[in-house]
Amino acid sequence: MKKIKITICTGTTCYIMGATHLQRLDEVMDAAMLEQVEIIGSHCLGYCDAENFGKAPFVKVNDQLIADATLDKVIRKVREILNTGAN
Numbered sequence: 011m012k013k014i015k016i017t018i019c020t021g022t023t024c025y026i027m028g029a030t031h032l033q034r035l036d037e038v039m040d041a042a043m044l045e046q047v048e049i050i051g052s053h054c055l056g057y058c059d060a061e062n063f064g065k066a067p068f069v070k071v072n073d074q075l076i077a078d079a080t081l082d083k084v085i086r087k088v089r090e091i092l093n094t095g096a097n
């Protein structure tokens with residue numbers, strides 16, 4: 011099965027707006043979920059300059075953007091994808 015790709019923006023705006031706690035994602039996910047995801051960091055994803063994407067920090071889960079991202083929001087999105095088999 012293809013892994014779910016989680017891209018955490020590590021650009022300056024996202025960093026200032028609280029992206030650092032998102033680096034703990036692999037610590038708070040259970041082992042079964044961790045096996046199904048690939049977590050990567052990225053330079054600015056380009057959403058912080060636009061007004062219509064919401065507030066930093068930004069995370070992408072596959073092609074779905076999460077604004078004002080929290081550990082909870084990211085885990086919920088991964089669960090949703092796993093439950094719907096939409097990966």
Ligand code: FES
Nearest residue numbers: 019021024054058
């Ligand atoms: S710094 Fe994260 S989208 Fe620009």
